[in-house]
Amino acid sequence: MNYSHEAEAWNCTSCGAGLVVTKVFFTYMKGNFEVDLPACPECGLVLVPEDLVRGKMVEAERILEDK
Amino acid sequence: MEKDELIAWENKCIQEESPECTSACPLHVDARLFLKETRKGDWDAAYKVLNKTMPFAGILGRICDHPCEERCKRGSIGGPIAIGALERYCVERFTGKKRVQPLPRKNHRIAVVGTGLAGVTAAWDLLKKGFVVTVFESGDRLGGSLWDLPEQILPREVITEEFSVFEALKADVRLGTRIDKALFEQICEEYEAVILDRDSLHGVDLSLKLDNDGLIAIDAATGATERSGVFAGGGTRFRGGFSPVMETLEGRKPALSIERLMQKVGLTFGRENEGPCSTRLYTNIEEIDPLPRVVAADTVKGYTEEEARKEAERCIQCECMECVKKCLFLERYRAYPKKYAREIFNNERILLGAAHQYNVFTNSCSTCGLCETVCPNDFYMGDLCLEARRTMLKQKFMPPSFHEFALQDMAHSNSEHFSLSRHEPGKTESSWLYFPSCQLCSTSPGEVLTSYRFLRNKLSGGVGIMFRCCGAPAMWAGRDDLFIESINDIRNAWEQMGKPCIITACSTCESIFGEHLPEMETVSLWKVLEDTGLPEGGPSIAEAVKSSTVSIADPCITRNVPATRQSVRRIVQSLGITIEELPLSNEKPECCGYGGLMYNANPELARDVIAHRARRVPPPVLTKPFSPPAGWYRTGLMEDTDTVYYHTTVNEHDYVAYCAMCRDNLAAHGKRSAHLIELVFPNVDGADPAARGWISWSDRRANRVRVKGELLRELGEKGEVPMEEHEKIRLDISAEVLRRIDDQRILEDDIRKVIDYAEKNQKRLRHRESGNYLAYYQPENVTYWVEYSPHGEGFKIHNAYCHRMKIVGTKR
Numbered sequence: 001m002n003y004s005h006e007a008e009a010w011n012c013t014s015c016g017a018g019l020v021v022t023k024v025f026f027t028y029m030k031g032n033f034e035v036d037l038p039a040c041p042e043c044g045l046v047l048v049p050e051d052l053v054r055g056k057m058v059e060a061e062r063i064l065e066d067k
Numbered sequence: 068m069e070k071d072e073l074i075a076w077e078n079k080c081i082q083e084e085s086p087e088c089t090s091a092c093p094l095h096v097d098a099r100l101f102l103k104e105t106r107k108g109d110w111d112a113a114y115k116v117l118n119k120t121m122p123f124a125g126i127l128g129r130i131c132d133h134p135c136e137e138r139c140k141r142g143s144i145g146g147p148i149a150i151g152a153l154e155r156y157c158v159e160r161f162t163g164k165k166r167v168q169p170l171p172r173k174n175h176r177i178a179v180v181g182t183g184l185a186g187v188t189a190a191w192d193l194l195k196k197g198f199v200v201t202v203f204e205s206g207d208r209l210g211g212s213l214w215d216l217p218e219q220i221l222p223r224e225v226i227t228e229e230f231s232v233f234e235a236l237k238a239d240v241r242l243g244t245r246i247d248k249a250l251f252e253q254i255c256e257e258y259e260a261v262i263l264d265r266d267s268l269h270g271v272d273l274s275l276k277l278d279n280d281g282l283i284a285i286d287a288a289t290g291a292t293e294r295s296g297v298f299a300g301g302g303t304r305f306r307g308g309f310s311p312v313m314e315t316l317e318g319r320k321p322a323l324s325i326e327r328l329m330q331k332v333g334l335t336f337g338r339e340n341e342g343p344c345s346t347r348l349y350t351n352i353e354e355i356d357p358l359p360r361v362v363a364a365d366t367v368k369g370y371t372e373e374e375a376r377k378e379a380e381r382c383i384q385c386e387c388m389e390c391v392k393k394c395l396f397l398e399r400y401r402a403y404p405k406k407y408a409r410e411i412f413n414n415e416r417i418l419l420g421a422a423h424q425y426n427v428f429t430n431s432c433s434t435c436g437l438c439e440t441v442c443p444n445d446f447y448m449g450d451l452c453l454e455a456r457r458t459m460l461k462q463k464f465m466p467p468s469f470h471e472f473a474l475q476d477m478a479h480s481n482s483e484h485f486s487l488s489r490h491e492p493g494k495t496e497s498s499w500l501y502f503p504s505c506q507l508c509s510t511s512p513g514e515v516l517t518s519y520r521f522l523r524n525k526l527s528g529g530v531g532i533m534f535r536c537c538g539a540p541a542m543w544a545g546r547d548d549l550f551i552e553s554i555n556d557i558r559n560a561w562e563q564m565g566k567p568c569i570i571t572a573c574s575t576c577e578s579i580f581g582e583h584l585p586e587m588e589t590v591s592l593w594k595v596l597e598d599t600g601l602p603e604g605g606p607s608i609a610e611a612v613k614s615s616t617v618s619i620a621d622p623c624i625t626r627n628v629p630a631t632r633q634s635v636r637r638i639v640q641s642l643g644i645t646i647e648e649l650p651l652s653n654e655k656p657e658c659c660g661y662g663g664l665m666y667n668a669n670p671e672l673a674r675d676v677i678a679h680r681a682r683r684v685p686p687p688v689l690t691k692p693f694s695p696p697a698g699w700y701r702t703g704l705m706e707d708t709d710t711v712y713y714h715t716t717v718n719e720h721d722y723v724a725y726c727a728m729c730r731d732n733l734a735a736h737g738k739r740s741a742h743l744i745e746l747v748f749p750n751v752d753g754a755d756p757a758a759r760g761w762i763s764w765s766d767r768r769a770n771r772v773r774v775k776g777e778l779l780r781e782l783g784e785k786g787e788v789p790m791e792e793h794e795k796i797r798l799d800i801s802a803e804v805l806r807r808i809d810d811q812r813i814l815e816d817d818i819r820k821v822i823d824y825a826e827k828n829q830k831r832l833r834h835r836e837s838g839n840y841l842a843y844y845q846p847e848n849v850t851y852w853v854e855y856s857p858h859g860e861g862f863k864i865h866n867a868y869c870h871r872m873k874i875v876g877t878k879r
Contacts, residue, residue, distance in 0.1 A: 022878055047832060048852065057872055065468060
């Protein structure tokens with residue numbers, strides 16, 4: 001999924017910078033994942049959109065819990 | 068779980084036991100499956116079922132004396148299924164080719180002497196198993212007395228056709244061979260084993276011991292005669308009447324004995340259920356309408372296809388499934404306890420960490436015990452699942468998400484925010500100790516305080532009070548460490564109070580104390596209220612409530628506590644309210660989804676469970692075939708059926724619950740439900756407690772904090788626990804947002820922590836258009852996201868969501 005639209009919609013308040021889509025790393029129950037998501041290029045604050053959380057992320061969590 | 072424990076569990080579930088028809092059949096023909104195929108009109112499949120077990124289906128299908136019908140469960144509801152006539156119809160119309168695929172040829176040479184039904188069956192069985200068989204017959208054709216049967220029952224060409232198989236299997240058939248002692252001796256010399264057909268050889272002297280009927284004497288279990296290597300069977304017409312199917316069995320038995328003899332294994336081992344036997348299968352026929360047997364319009368020709376299918380439709384396809392009919396959890400995984408036990412065992416012992424696909428299943432059982440109540444053999448899934456949870460913890464593959472929220476809620480109840488034990492104000496000892504329960508304080512704090520004042524007035528000797536959790540969530544989670552710690556804490560506090568009699572308003576607490584703290588005398592609030600009499604003079608419920616009819620929503624935990632259930636009913640009736648019982652009440656209540664922490668490990672199932680209890684919903688018709696999770700195999704019986712097993716039980720009356728969680732779960736799903744304590748101790752005059760809606764997890768905690776504060780103030784103590792910095796943050800949350808975040812089990816406290824962290828560290832994003840902030844924070848295992856904006860002295864909450872996947876960082 002392409003989150004460039006979300007990247008354009010938000011600013012990092014601490015750095016004042018716009019967000020750029022970059023690789024963000026996740027881990028859960030010994031599983032590692034990387035997803036292209038908007039993040040602040042200065043401080044690394046990330047944006048995980050709700051639709052990703054409620055969709056693919058929940059699915060991945062469930063598979064790991066009951067694989 | 069050890070292997071022997073698995074066997075014991077499996078043996079408890081009787082779903083896979085044979086139905087009566089199969090058990091009654093000497094050959095154990097699968098008549099249930101035969102009738103299922105017949106009903107569908109799949110005649111090839113129906114024939115296959117017969118042919119699988121019967122040696123000469125074309126013959127036996129026409130002449131079987133069908134002892135199956137005597138034990139058919141339909142017998143008492145319209146008359147037994149005409150299995151015999153249906154078999155006849157099936158074999159008469161079968162025109163397909165019969166294929167015989169014998170096993171690889173063995174070098175053992177066996178003789179069969181005499182070719183009545185027993186003899187030909189023995190020969191057939193041995194040929195199929197690859198033995199070299201020689202058949203001796205004194206007449207000029209095989210079949211003995213079969214040829215004496217009327218032509219219209221058994222046409223001659225059928226006999227000829229069926230026996231053509233001997234040629235196909237290369238049997239050495241010697242017709243016209245008169246059997247006498249000399250030939251018999253010669254046969255015994257020449258062959259490794261011999262089977263004698265007693266029907267054909269009746270009256271022939273072979274110097275073998277005879278029985279009372281003049282037949283060659285045999286061992287009933289194996290068919291062995293007194294002479295080593297010589298077996299015999301058949302001859303039912305000399306013993307009370309010719310039974311074709313018993314003749315067949317008596318040919319089959321010695322054939323099996325000879326096979327074992329050749330394999331050099333024990334002849335008798337494991338043969339107890341050979342032939343007609345009893346079965347443990349239970350089939351509930353209470354709700355089955357009687358239907359008379361379909362009579363063939365043409366009594367000479369027998370059933371037409373339509374008549375045959377209609378008759379087969381009367382078959383109730385005997386099975387147990389008693390628990391599955393009552394439990395949505397058991398129904399949802401499309402099997403039954405025997406299979407579930409096996410799957411849990413495989414999960415633990417065979418898949419060991421590699422693919423634990425039964426984790427959600429194991430943690431979805433509410434442990435409510437309804438299965439045990441309705442099971443003819445007392446199978447309790449709760450024990451099986453709780454033990455499996457402990458094993459999952461030991462093996463370290465219990466996902467934290469399954470129980471974390473519930474255990475945190477328990478920890479909150481046992482923290483300084485709520486936990487407390489005090490003597491009655493002005494007293495230094497207690498004869499009684501009120502234990503209203505954490506969840507009742509969460510939802511009915513005012514009524515808890517009113518009832519405590521009432522008890523202090525009515526009971527002498529001092530009525531102390533204790534706020535905390537009884538430890539049930541830890542027990543359900545399999546966390547024995549936490550549970551034992553909790554039990555010990557309660558015991559210590561109780562001892563320090565001088566071992567008073569506990570009065571509890573929660574049936575779960577009552578059950579936990581009864582089982583794990585038997586030294587503590589515990590009585591339900593409802594029993595005490597029966598003794599003291601109900602309060603008089605204070606606020607009273609609305610007149611309309613008093614004259615209403617309600618149904619009691621018993622909590623599952625009172626299944627085995629009739630005294631409490633009866634107290635509750637008497638109190639409700641003494642308020643003037645009429646009770647109409649739900650079909651699943653008293654010893655048969657369902658769970659509300661809270662028990663066993665189902666709501667935590669499998670929220671979707673818990674929602675469905677309570678929805679079925681709260682609303683009259685159409686049964687869940689499966690529009691597409693259920694696809695079980697990877698690794699689940701479908702069960703034989705449920706494979707191609709769209710049977711809906713689970714039955715909803717609901718009625719239109721308001722419910723009265725006496726478990727806080729039942730009441731709140733029912734109310735949250737739109738069912739008007741009151742808690743009994745609110746009927747007895749209403750906060751305001753003219754109250755209608757069933758009108759109350761849902762309550763959030765945050766409010767539950769806030770109510771616990773509040774009830775402790777108010778009580779302490781009543782006792783003249785300082786009631787405030789010092790607030791942490793983030794707790795002072797004011798939130799403005801709409802009802803719609805609150806419900807959405809509560810469904811995800813996000814607490815207002817979690818939201819405050821996010822905002823506190825984001826504001827202090829400037830770690831937040833700002834939306835270019837709306838100006839809203841979006842921030843995240845991971846206090847423990849869960850990362851919470853909050854979209855908010857400054858609002859007055861606090862913050863307006865626009866949205867919140869959470870995940871367990873941990874953010875590690877970005878690529879630099």
